[in-house]
Amino acid sequence: MTGLRIDRVRVLPLTLPIANALRYTQGRVGAFQRIVVELSTTDGLIGYGECRGDLLRYTLLSDLAESLVGTDPYQLETLRWRMAPQGLVELFSGTVAVQAYSAIEMACLDLIGKSTGRPVTDLFGGRVREEIEIAGYLYYFGGTPDGEAADRLLASARDVVNRYGFTTLKYKCGVLEPEAEIRTLARLREEFPDCRLRLDPNGAWGVGTSVRVLAAAREIGIEYAEDPAANLAKIARIRELTPGVALASNQAVASPETMALDQAFGAIDVPLIDLNWYGGFRAALSAARMAELLGRDVGVHSSMESAISQSAQLQMAACLANLPYASDSHYLYLQDDVLAGDPLPITGGRMQVPTGPGLGVEVDTGQLERLHNRWQETGFLSWDEPGGRPVLLPRW
Template sequence: MKITDIRWTRAFIPIEAPLRYSIGSHPGFSRIIIEVETDEGITGLGECYTGASREGQLADLKPQLIGEDPMNLERIRWKVATPSSVKLFGFALGFAGIEFALLDIQGKALNRPVCDILGGRIRDEVPFAAYLFYRYANDEGTGEVSNAEQMVAFAKALVDRYGFKTLKYKNGVLPPDEEIDTFISLRKQFPKHRIRLDPNAVWTATTAIDVARRLHDYNMEYLEDPVWGMRAMQRVNAKAPWVTLASNMSVFAFEDLAPNIMADVLDVVLLDPHWYGGIHRAKLAGQICEALGVDAGMHSGAEFGISQAAMLHLAACLPNLTLACDSHYHHLKDDILEGGMLKFENGAMKVPTGPGLGVSLDRDKLARYHELSKQHEMGAWTDDPRRGGGVITQPKW
């Protein structure tokens, strides 16, 4: 079997209401959908982060992959995504989408789901966390979340609708005092839920330590990336040793794993098949965590259904994935999959059982959301319209 063509399509899908981050806001989610064709009539699906640089990477990769056997993943990786090219030119994100498609081809050729190719599933469903954001009102004037009362109501609506047992509170948007009050309000409303906190590394170490002390009695599941960089994380760990620290920003590549783990900086590494350059590489990172006694979780980066399926297959075969995975997916209003959106049931999502990734494209929807992407040339990130311009520093507080 040989690769005969690779094509990609940018798409933008609206979300329920604009999501606020420490560094900007999401008006919707933007992704690149990848299709890899073979001479045996099998087409594999992939997905990756958007951006002109990513599409340029795919254009560079395409002529190097035509004629290759999609079964030869290691040969292909060493041909186009060597450690140096990944480090220097950021090829991991584009190659990850290619790898998803190649694994989809392999699974379809063998009539087996991708998780079977990875070693076999140890779970049939994967638990997820409700992803709580501050939000702007949508065009209909609803959906705003800007204070503790609204955040608690938002969380309750998600728990009631989807059955989530874990809450992820994305903060770093408002002053820390306000966000501490919001965390306490969430804990009072949800005394038995796990609640994790993620300010996207916009606090100083001093601020992070202060927040950890003030939330000491409120049973935080973990504190994700309170500060930027390994040294600052070490300071937080030394001054607030009772806090479980997690990261996908201090640690998002293989060369970050050993220094951070051996320096006793982290308790949880948040894996991502996009950042690590594919499902195989993310699984290897998970095995490294297992060998070194560090817990594994899973990061989310505003995925459509193809990437969501890839994450499900990865999660299915990781024995040390004991924490609910992150997922932006429930914020989407639609998807580009045949049959509609993947379903949450009782706070979890079933691992697809069909060949390959187990999902297929709705081409009408892909065409529709490709047209919509032309109105969002900057992709899914924008400046925060209520911030008043200027730059966002890191740290911010």
Template sequence: MKIVDLKATTIALPLEAPLRHAHGAHWGRFVRTIVEVVTDDGLSGWGEMGGGGESAEQSVRALLPYLKGHDPLQLEQLRWKIMNPVAGLYNNRMQLHAAIEMACMDVAGKALGIRACDLIGGALRETIPFASYLFYRYPGESHGGEVSPDEIVAEARRQKAANGFTTHKLKGGVFSPDHDIEVYRALADAFPGDSFRLDPNNAWTVEEAIRVAEAVADIRNDYLEDFCFGLEGMRRLRQRISIPTATNVVVVNFEHLAANIRLEAVDVVLLDTTFWGGLRQAYRAGQILEAFQFGASVHSSGEAGIQLASMLHLGAALPNLGFAADAHYHHLVDDIIVGGKLRYENGAIRLPEGPGLGVEVDRAKLDQYAEYFREVGGYAYDRDPQRPDWYAIHPEMRFATPESLSGGA
């Protein structure tokens, strides 16, 4: 089995409503690059990474000379061909490698009749729990516009009824810390017995983060995620509070991981199958975290069904998956995989049963959403479409003003 071709297609998938976060917004769609690895025996494997457009597609296709004739099962060789440390100084190919590795594990699994998780040790669980992942949203066609505590609680009730979530994550940092405290406490009051987590995307100073942590200390917190920026900031925060802390921002590679273990800066690391350079790399990081008795969970970077499948395989294999995973997936209106969107049951998604990643791309849907991308284009993650002059400043963010609480400009 050898690689004979490498293809890339940018798609845009519509969201129920635009998602607001501390650094900007998702403008009503996710933009993803879908990677296809084709082998000499006619099999295709699928991968996915964030962002897209002509430059992203060209970056994928430019790696074909590195990989033509490569055996997809030789995953360690793949890593060194694409992102060895020296080349990485000049060409950061982490997400390119992640998508191609994902596709190689998919096609190798199909050829061997085994699942992607079986290539990293097999599954410890067949269902992976997820959190509700609640955002302040701009209005969409039928949903969205949530800003107030009552509005966020109503959306959480809708998501719980539809998907069975028992863990609720609030994406804060858009408005003042006091507003996030009010909304977070309203969620805790509305769902006694459930667990909660708050993520302001590093929007607060250490001192502000300590104040918020003290204000929500009595809630059943899983952890407080990225309350401030940097390993030193998170270390200072962790020294001063009793609630576990988490990150997907300040620990995103093995150098960061080693420093985090030495500093004991963050308790729980959220592992991403693209940010870490692939499913295997995320799993390796999880093993290191297990050895040093740190927590692990699965991060979401705005996935379509292919990356979601990789997240499910990671969650199935991680021995120390101590928390419900994150996913933006329930905010999507549609997907490009055969059979449509994967379904939540009791707040969890079942590991696909088929070989490889266990999902297959619907080529008609791929074409449909590639055309949609050509119609609507990309967007700037670090800009807010309703606040054109706004931009984020660290360590003290420029929060939304009171007049924007209704969801307008």
């Protein structure tokens, strides 16, 4: 029986600055906002976990924090059920409770790894790779006129390929008129003929627009299209009308339950696994193995992580035998981080899986406090366009 006991819990929202506001189909992201859960034990260990930062997750984690004092971090299943309202059937379906729990589980596993001197990968059967290929994430930038948006995106692509050595590029689209984005995709293919290209409009297109854009994308050559439309029924129809284009998802399929549901639709080729969305390490690895059983490979999704969650995603990816795709990552956009020392490096389009105990990263408490103070100045930020209303899908 473990002697570990949690004796202090802190819930710290952070605002992490980025170089440029990033546009996506429903608005723009001016900074990355995360919530860090810090668990301390009676023998002086500190474990860190993290999830997306917003008021709902913050309220839930803050309300729960005191009840974690005195608990054993090994008892993850008890903690999991504590997060859900009694009788809730969809306990793990991408809900706020699921994502908040994932931060607690991450911090507990960080503690367990540190107490045993083993990386998190060793708690789940060990790693099958030591480095993870990373996709260069391309956005339109906020404040750029639409007529100049593609030129700036292409300039950004050249910069990150030269700087980091990416051989896969992910084009975040669904922002401009579809015909303009087809032209941008064609320019990316012309400039980067040897790169794998993927696109993600975040469900912005209806069936007709999706068929038109994906027919052009098929000729241009893409690895896959992620969530062209917003639900499984639409994506299944798109698949029927646009053969020869692989389809991926982290919206229509974002949990083990929706992955199972897709067996009826047959819409998705590549489930994109995310520690937060799927409910932590255990649920994410279980979902990836479920996909393997169903004959599917998986990809790894990104939720705008700090080094804490980026390390966790790398550790998860290292355990996935059925991962042939470069992993999504927003880490290249961070201008500040929680680490003691240099940022996690991206070299030759790859990131090394940390080998230290737990998550394998050293959090600088001064940096943590400074980024928390920055959140106290900004509060939780809206992702809507400035002065605009929330965008309804599909946009086209």
